[in-house]
Structure formats: C-alpha cells, structure tokens
Amino acid sequence: MSTDLTTELLLHRAGTKSYWRGLTYRDSVLSLRVHSRHVAARVRGSEDAVYTIQMSWSGPQLVGDCSCPHGSEGFFCKHCVAVGLVLLDRGLTVPPPDAEDVELRDRLRSLPAEVLRDLLYEQAAGDPAVRARIMQA
Known part of the structure; x- marks a missing residue:
C-alpha cells in the first residue's frame, strides 16, 4: 500500500481540469495544519468564499473533502489540489492512515x-x- 503524496497522484485524483485550476490556487491556501492522521486547511475561493479542506488516506486512496460546491458533490476539487501542492512545496505530506493519533x-x-x-x-x-x-x- 503506497501512501506517497505526489503531483501525479493529485492529477490522477482531480483530473486534468481541476488539477490545472488547483495550480493557480496555491497562493490562496490561508492555513494548513498537519494532524496525526489528516491534514486540515482553509482556502480562499472565488468571490472571497473560504472553504475548509480535510485530506487523509482511506487505505491506498487519497481522500480530499472540501466544503466548496464541487467538493460537496464528492469530487477531489482544485482546492484539494492546491493544499496537496502546498504540502509538497513545504516538504510535508498527508500522514499515513496507521500513524499513531x-x-x-x-x-x-x-x-x-x-x-x-x-x-x-x-x-x-x-x-x-x-x-x-x-x-x-
């Protein structure tokens, strides 16, 4: 089971359109905190809306939950991509699901x-x- 966060994984989870849009949202990540088993973040969206994001692993699957309309429909959205890219930029990752909480x-x-x-x-x-x-x- 691989729980390695990579740009390729983000692209795979989000799809091309959301991935490329997420690239432009990296500077919109307002806060980011790596917890024992998940990552919590806030991202400024369009029209100054602020969305909450949580990323974690469900087995080998990277899961991104976002409060934006697209994320609320169950999609791995551009805000999740932005958070993932900021994690990678900072040399951080989403903790593995079996990490001690x-x-x-x-x-x-x-x-x-x-x-x-x-x-x-x-x-x-x-x-x-x-x-x-x-x-x-």
Missing part, C-alpha cells in the same frame, strides 16, 4: 472517566463490532 490519545487522557464511559457507550450502542469487542474484553 497522538492528539486523540492526549485528549482521551485528559477526559474524566465518566465522560469516557458515556462516549464509549454511545459508540458501542450504535456499532455492533465495538459492542462485541467491549463484551469480550
């Missing part, structure tokens, strides 16, 4: 036990696999 571990450590039990109960009540794991522990 340090942020989540730290947050869970800081929560009171009762809050953790309530959160886990909510998850287990709606997910038979989680419930089964808890019942077997």
Whole structure:
C-alpha cells in the first residue's frame, strides 16, 4: 500500500481540469495544519468564499473533502489540489492512515472517566463490532 503524496497522484485524483485550476490556487491556501492522521486547511475561493479542506488516506486512496460546491458533490476539487501542492512545496505530506493519533490519545487522557464511559457507550450502542469487542474484553 503506497501512501506517497505526489503531483501525479493529485492529477490522477482531480483530473486534468481541476488539477490545472488547483495550480493557480496555491497562493490562496490561508492555513494548513498537519494532524496525526489528516491534514486540515482553509482556502480562499472565488468571490472571497473560504472553504475548509480535510485530506487523509482511506487505505491506498487519497481522500480530499472540501466544503466548496464541487467538493460537496464528492469530487477531489482544485482546492484539494492546491493544499496537496502546498504540502509538497513545504516538504510535508498527508500522514499515513496507521500513524499513531497522538492528539486523540492526549485528549482521551485528559477526559474524566465518566465522560469516557458515556462516549464509549454511545459508540458501542450504535456499532455492533465495538459492542462485541467491549463484551469480550
């Protein structure tokens, strides 16, 4: 499974038109943060709209979610391309899906036990696999 971010991958995911439009949006990336398992960014679009982007891996597939109209329809849009290109320009990448989620571990450590039990109960009540794991522990 390859989780290498490349310009070729961005072109493949977005298609020619969105890729070339994304090239012109690199300077529109307002913020970019690499988290433990995903990248979060904000990009200024046309007419001063600001879109939120999240990029991560789903297995070997690079997934880009954007709040723009094209992205909201499930497409890997020009804003996702711009974020990917800025990552590459900065020598960064989208973390692999199996990276340790340090942020989540730290947050869970800081929560009171009762809050953790309530959160886990909510998850287990709606997910038979989680419930089964808890019942077997």
